[in-house]
Amino acid sequence: MSTLGDEMLDKIGRAPASAEPEPAWEDDDGSVVGPSSAVPSTVDMVASLAPQGTQIRPNGVAYHPRSVAGVFEDVALLRSAREHQEHVLFYGPPGTGKTALCEAAFAQDATDGHDGMETIVGTVDTTAMDFVGTFLEDPVTKTWNWQPGPLHLSVLNDVPLLVDEIALIDPRVLSVLYPLMDGRDVLRFPMNPQLEPLKVGPGWFVIAAFNPDVPGARMSEALRDRFEHHIEVGTDWELAENLGVAKDIVAVAQNLDKRRRNGDLTWSPQLRSLLAFARHEQRRGREYALANLLGKTPPEDRDEIHGVLTKTLGEEIDRLQLGKQVES
Structure with a gap:
C-alpha cells in the first residue's frame, strides 16, 4: 500500500541509489558551497515530515x-x-x-x-x-x-x-x-x-x-x-461523506462552492455546516435539516440557494420559523 511518504518521494522525484552527488564549489570567500551542502536529501525531507x-x-x-x-x-x-x-x-x-x-x-x-x-x-x-x-x-x-x-x-x-x-x-x-x-x-x-x-x-x-x-x-x-x-483551506468533500454527510447533499454543496468561487454567491455550506446538517438529519429528519440549512444561508444568497436545493433534491423547502401556538 502506498503511504504518504512514498507519494512524497514520487512527487519530488526519487534519486537513484547510485547517483553521484553534484559537486560543490568554492565561493569568493573561500567557503565550500553547493547543492549537497544547501539542500536536504529527499529521504531526510520525508523523514522530517512523517505523517502524524x-x-x-x-x-x-x-x-x-x-x-x-x-x-x-x-x-x-x-x-x-x-x-x-x-x-x-x-x-x-x-x-x-x-x-x-x-x-x-x-x-x-x-x-x-x-x-x-x-x-x-x-x-x-x-x-x-x-x-x-x-x-x-x-x-x-x-x-x-x-x-x-x-x-x-x-x-x-x-x-x-x-x-x-x-x-x-x-x-x-x-x-x-x-x-x-x-x-x-x-x-x-x-x-x-x-x-x-x-x-x-x-x-x-x-x-x-x-x-x-x-x-x-x-x-x-x-x-x-x-x-x-x-x-x-477548503472543504474536503470526501471527508464530509466519510463523516456521515449524505452523498446528494455533498454534491449540492460542491456545486454551490464552485458558484461561490466564481463570484455568483457570497456563501456556500462548508464542512462545519455539512456536519451540522448530518446531525440534524439523523436526530430530526431531512425536512428539518434542510430547513435549518436554508435558514443559515445569508439573506442575499437565500433565494438562489433555495432554488438549487429545491431543483436538485426535488423537495419543497422553507427556512425554519416559529408557527402558531401548539395546543397543550
Whole structure:
C-alpha cells in the first residue's frame, strides 16, 4: 500500500541509489558551497515530515489530517514549520477546518511534545493591548495588576500564537508582531516598563487564519510578506461523506462552492455546516435539516440557494420559523 511518504518521494522525484552527488564549489570567500551542502536529501525531507495520523482536539473530536501539495500531511507540515519558525497563513471560507487544524497540531497534552497554543480572535476593535496585555484593577484590593495577553503568554511559554480572523484587525495594530517575526525576536512592553524584554524561544511562531471574502478583510503587504507559507483551506468533500454527510447533499454543496468561487454567491455550506446538517438529519429528519440549512444561508444568497436545493433534491423547502401556538 502506498503511504504518504512514498507519494512524497514520487512527487519530488526519487534519486537513484547510485547517483553521484553534484559537486560543490568554492565561493569568493573561500567557503565550500553547493547543492549537497544547501539542500536536504529527499529521504531526510520525508523523514522530517512523517505523517502524524489522526489527532484529538481539546474538545475530544478527532481531526483527520489532510494533504498539502498532494503529498505533505497538514499536521506534520505545521509542526515542521514551527521547528523552523516559518510563520503560516491560512485563508479560506469559514467552517473549513483552519482553526481545527491548529488545535490538532498544538493544543494537546504536553506528553506528545506539542504542548499548547495561545489564541486571539481578531475584530475591528482589537488593540495592541489585546495582544500584549494591560493593567486591570482588582475589585477587592483596588490594586492594579498586569494581565498578560496571548502574545505575552505565547512568548513566555514558548508556544505558537494563533491569530484568528487576522484580516479584520487594523494593520497598524498588527505591527506589534513585526519585530518578533522578522528576526529581531524580542517582545518589549512599552505599557509596562517594569517588565524585562522577552527573548523569543525556538518553539514560538505565528499561525494566522482569515476569510478573504468577509467584508472589510485586509492585510498589509508588510505583514503578508512575513508569512512564509500561504495555504488555502477548503472543504474536503470526501471527508464530509466519510463523516456521515449524505452523498446528494455533498454534491449540492460542491456545486454551490464552485458558484461561490466564481463570484455568483457570497456563501456556500462548508464542512462545519455539512456536519451540522448530518446531525440534524439523523436526530430530526431531512425536512428539518434542510430547513435549518436554508435558514443559515445569508439573506442575499437565500433565494438562489433555495432554488438549487429545491431543483436538485426535488423537495419543497422553507427556512425554519416559529408557527402558531401548539395546543397543550
